[in-house]
Amino acid sequence: MSIFVNKNTRVVVQGITGKEGMFHTRQCMAYGTQIVAGVTPGKGGQSLDDIPVFNTVRDAVDKTQPNCSMLFVPPAFAADAIVEAVEAGIELIIVITEGIPVLDMLKIKRYLHGKKTRMIGPNCPGIITPGECKVGIMPGHIHQPGGPIGVVSRSGTLTYEVVYQLSNHHIGQTTCIGIGGDPIQGTQFIDVLEAFEKDADTKGIVMVGEIGGQAEEQAAEFVLKNMKKPVVGFVAGLTAPPGRRMGHAGAIISGGTGTAQSKISVMREKGIHVCENLGRLGEMCADVFSQYLK
């Protein structure tokens, strides 16, 4: 089993004719993901390889029945594209786009409240259920199918590093999710932790955080109160200077809150196995999850 995506997931790519959209659509196809349609307004009727391109998400849904969207639309048009996908009934929207204004995301977040659509991102690498379905820009080959570990992270390449170490230690993954580096996220740590806790095949979780906000602290509280499965944690940014945006819009220590040190101590307090040294994360997981590994 897995969470959010599996071999039956049918994907429509919004912004499929752009450079990034095209490249990653092909990468996902090559991994085995069912990409059933693409959408670019004005380019309906064209196709990418054998994938039909439509003018609207509604057309794509009517003709090809996707349930998931992978979105590469540029920042200026991203909010509009998300609304279009929601109204066409897409259940899961993966927003890869980086650089969407935060006020746009505030509105989208509120708009999504109470709707059945889940959004992951923005500014995220996407989601992968190894061996079944990759909806995102991560390198597929570093993943090891079959579980038993779920991975959730605010980062992109740092997630690849973590997954790579897991696979090197022969620790497979059920599903790996990048929730994105922006201050406002469609899906948060807690949503993913909750889903992993319910997933029978996931036996343990690796949670990768970074400086800024209170999401890691809230997740730690959730772990203590609601989870039986072991969680290994990592937080990037121990050396980050306060007040500076460290690449990600959400990675900023402001007003003395959101430091890596304070996150790490709260996570430890609430029972998360925190690894402070990235080079040893794989070893630590092998140790903490040993009883679930073959």
Place this chain on the structure above:
Amino acid sequence: MKIHEYQAKELFRLYQIPVPNGNVASTVQEAMDAAKTMENNFPMVVKAQIHAGGRGKGGGVKLAKSLEELQTFSETILGMQLVTHQTGKEGKLVRKVLIEQGLTIQKEFYLGIIIDREKASIVIMASTAGGMDIEKVAEEHPEQIIKVCIDPLMGIQPCHARQLAYSLDIPASAMKSFTKLVFSSYLLFLEKDCSLLEINPLVYTAAGEWIALDAKVTIDDNSLFRHPEFKEYRDIYEEDPLEVEASTYKLNYINMDGNLGNIVNGAGLAMATMDMIKQAGAEPANFLDVGGGATQEMVEQAFKIILKDTKVKGILINIFGGILRCDVFAQGVVKAAQKTSINVPVIVRMEGTNVTEGRRILNESGLSLITAIDIKDASQKVAQLMI
């Protein structure tokens, strides 16, 4: 993007948020002229314009009671290296001062608008503890700060302003003007894509008027594509010269105090790499994220920028190729090495898409690179190199 107080006040005027009569000046003569246009109606305030708080405590804000005093203060402040708790010990060079009309203050308040990421909404904060360090107030007396959350879809309602006004115990006669002020501030925040708007202090004058005595506005970097008007607001003198250069190549670079330079792809991995350098006993000289779509030219420029930093005694490259292919990156490294004389040791750790090809390019380049097989190995090699 941070902007200056005088620029924030320009925005305030645009939104009918009252600010003191004032003019910005780059020279003492301009400062004197500014005073003249305000009919030499003393007292006036001379305020240093730098992108940092705590200017008053650092000696960057002075009250002038005469033209002579105004001249003296302008002479002192213009060109001074102003040190505050936010500038670092080297301080910041003051290139502009704001000359403003002095006011008779009856009461000081605080008004701020921010984005609360946990609540996913805009929050308006107000306090009677105006003119104080609000972060300190929040820490020591959180009950003195009133917060109202605004639904991003509904927008601000009169009830929000009322809630603030009653909590602040504002006199009935000032209610209407206060509501207008709060609404205008909120509208400015929305329309100009602010990530922070702060009026500290917001003063209520003896004449019964609200005036924003100070103004601090930060614009959401992600929104700049729809605000061409802010291009001229960018003050590159407030930024580190290497950071300005890096930004022209779309490199995410932050200069730090250490001596081990590093080039990484992805912000999270870059932060984790800096941490790893520190744990290995060295200090990172920078944060540098070449991004997912780095081209050969960007990699080349990344090298050049790091090598321009004279503190740098070694470089660690940590690349996890996803979108960025290792072969493309390796070609960039080789090109950069050919064009720039790399006179410091370079440790390379590379993994991911097309890594075999990338390693081959580096091996056959004839460059003397120290190869690390993984993060742990890289960390040990950093330790050997730096200690």
